[in-house]
Amino acid sequence: MSAFVIRRLLQAFLVMALMSVIVFFGVNVIGDPVYMLVSPDADQAELEAAIARLGLDRPIWEQYLLFLQGALRGDLGNSFIFGEPALKLIFHHMPATLELAFSALFLSVVIGIPLGLYAGLYPDNPISKGIMAGSILGFSLPTFWVGLMLIMVFAVELGWLPSTGRGDTATFLGIESSLFTADGLSHLFLPALNLALLKISLAVRLTRAGVREAMGQDYVKFARAKGLSTRRIIFVHVLKNIMIPVVTVMGLEFGSLIGFSVVTETIFAWPGMGKLLIDAILQLDRPVVVAYLMIIVLFFVIINLIVDILYSILDPRVRLQDQGA
């Protein structure tokens, strides 16, 4: 187990190093941030001073080595725009994004799994067919369009929920979140639902497919032949089996929830990392873009590790060993 974790950490380190190269050089190809920072009527000397101040006068490989040097000390550079450390900016915006992503994950699990279970148990029922049709819509409608529609209907027409911002936050157990105030929750609901839509559909489909498959298995027939109650068969025998793929996939999807939150945050003006990223891209604030992407890579790596460990807990046939990948 510990050998497995160490191995995975080494792999993770390698992935991070590789990504840093790709991200750093990639970002350096687009635009010239200096013109965003210096007034249009600045003279040559001012321009050169600005370039030197940002360190952009050095050769690109030297810039990268400097970045790497800083990165090893936990410093991913200062924002060109705000002059603050990029990491600090990201951490400042992270709670809002995490709160949104976790809420979306929560919604997809509590809505998606029961619906999928129902559709899997009664495949020919009209309600099940409705659920499946809905899940196709959830997959195919673009997130931004659904977001706008949610705002139109629930915020503009009905006026039930606010359309933008994070609302009031409160601190509980050292965590500051809008989950802890009624106003915060009302602000959170629409964006979380918008972000969750795709994952709800995914959870529905995964669960339904899993239930359909499990119901035809001999172990379910044997459980029935033992005279067990339907409840026990569904909630112990079937659900425990299908939780394995569902947890794996939903866990892995958490990274993409954070990624997709860029769209949702933009539409709902949610002050998270995604919005920070879009602003940084528009202003060619390279250090913030690089720092954001590195953090996202780190997220994916950590999520993968956690999912692997969870998987081994759920499925007794899998034991984490220092073999294979």
Next chain:
Amino acid sequence: MTAVLEVEGLKTHFFTRAGVVKAVDGVDFSVAKGEVMGLVGESGSGKSITGFSILGLIDPPGRIVEGAIRFNGEDIAGASEERLKTLRGNRIAMIFQDPMMTLNPVLRIDTQMIEAILAHEKVDKREAWERSRDALGLVGIPSPEERLQAYPHQLSGGMRQRVAIATAFLNRPDLIIADEPTTALDVTIQAQIIHEAQKLTRQTGTAMIWITHDLAVVAGLADRISVMYAGRIVEQGETDLVIDHPLHPYTVGLLGSVPSANKRGERLYQIEGMTPNMLDLPEGCAFAPRCRWATDACTPPPGVQTVDGRQIRCVHPRREGVTA
């Protein structure tokens, strides 16, 4: 002897898009207390569906369309799901063919055995655990306490089938339906399992229906044999009679294809022709297309007649000296 189970005119059909599959189409038999009946036939002849019909485990598009299943005198063919649940695993238990698939891979053995007791009796967990342990001991599993904590994948196929058998015997049922329980196992394990099962039925007086496609397996185990073909029982009688003097041409063919029945060096006899298409059975005797002795007389479906102490469905029984 009192009959534990009497099946009369049982018909279980599947209403598929392609047509009606008459998987079981007029089956009669009975099993007495402590008796072992072998139910033999080729793949697709309806053996498993017969077993599942008894337990009320036929799922749509299938359904029991006719017939009576009298269990200890009570007709359970149309019984409510609630009533059937109290019988399943309690008074009638079933064992399946593939031990790799019958145990739930993510639940421990103790969970899967204890739940079988708790579903039918209000006992405390400790007692259920002890009974599970003793049952594992009875089927020849060494150090049962440890095995109870194992997950199925940690046990061999033979061990898993023993667990399934032990589970079937947990509530001391009156009847066990064993659906090819040894087919997936190798020959030595097969012999051991048959031995254990036989011993247990003797000790407990449990009646058993042992389903197989291999006559050799039931020859030493069953008191009586029913041979099934295309949803019907074509020959039924005492094991020795059926094995030594088969009357129905299909039984003759089945016996010919058992290796031990062939003289050394002789070519293994195979029943000619294809297994029947259940969607498109011949009008008369279903075996006619493959039967060497078929005549025009076989076209109205042959009814059941008693010949030499057996019930057979054939107009030209293969009695010595009788040729058609």
